Amino acid sequence: MDIFKLNKAKTSLKGSITIIVTFMDNVSEHVDITELEVKLKTIDQLQRKIEELKELLFGLETAKPTEEAEFEEDLYVKHVWTIWRENVEFFVTEKITGLTPSVTLDVSEIKIPEFLELSDPYFYEAKEIHALLNADIFFRIIKDNAYKVNKELLFRETEFGWIVAGRLQGTKTNKFSCYLLKDNDSVEDH
Numbered sequence: 001m002d003i004f005k006l007n008k009a010k011t012s013l014k015g016s017i018t019i020i021v022t023f024m025d026n027v028s029e030h031v032d033i034t035e036l037e038v039k040l041k042t043i044d045q046l047q048r049k050i051e052e053l054k055e056l057l058f059g060l061e062t063a064k065p066t067e068e069a070e071f072e073e074d075l076y077v078k079h080v081w082t083i084w085r086e087n088v089e090f091f092v093t094e095k096i097t098g099l100t101p102s103v104t105l106d107v108s109e110i111k112i113p114e115f116l117e118l119s120d121p122y123f124y125e126a127k128e129i130h131a132l133l134n135a136d137i138f139f140r141i142i143k144d145n146a147y148k149v150n151k152e153l154l155f156r157e158t159e160f161g162w163i164v165a166g167r168l169q170g171t172k173t174n175k176f177s178c179y180l181l182k183d184n185d186s187v188e189d190h
Contacts (some may be wrong), residue, residue, distance in 0.1 A: 101126040110149060119161030
C-alpha cells in the first residue's frame with residue numbers, strides 16, 4: 001500500500017474514532033438497542049482497521065508491537081571511547097523491517113584513513129538491524145566532521161564514531177525504498 005492510501009486510511013480511521021467517541025459520550029439509558037448493536041459492530045470493524053494500519057505502519061505482518069511497547073527512558077550508550085546519554089522515546093517491536101542488508105559489501109577498494117574510529121568496524125557485513133533512529137535522534141548524534149572518499153561515498157562523524165553513507169562506486173540497483181511518517185499521532189490523541 002502506498003503512503004497516499006495509508007494516509008487516507010488513517011484520516012478515515014480518525015474520523016470514525018471521533019464519531020464513535022461522540023456517540024459513546026452521548027449514550028444514555030434510552031438508546032435504541034438496534035442502534036447500539038450497529039455502533040458496536042462499527043467499533044469492531046474499526047478495531048480491525050486499526051490492526052491493519054498497525055501492520056502497514058510496521059512494514060510487515062510479522063512485525064507486531066510487544067505488550068507495553070512504548071517507553072520513555074534515559075538511554076545510556078557507552079561506546080569504545082565515548083558515552084552518550086539522552087532522554088528518548090522508543091518503541092520495541094519483534095522485527096523492525098524486512099528490508100535488512102542481505103549482501104556483504106566489497107569494501108576492498110575503499111581507503112579508510114586510520115584516524116577514522118568507525119562506530120562499526122564491520123559495517124560492510126550483512127547483519128540484522130537492531131535499532132532504527134528517527135530523524136530527531138539522528139541529528140542530535142551527528143557531528144559536523146565529514147570525510148569524502150569520492151563523489152558518492154563519505155564518512156560522517158557521530159557521537160558513536162564515524163559512519164559511512166552513500167554508494168559504492170560501480171554498484172547500481174533497481175530497488176529503492178523510501179518511508180515518510182507525516183503525522184505522529186496515536187489513537188489515544190483523538
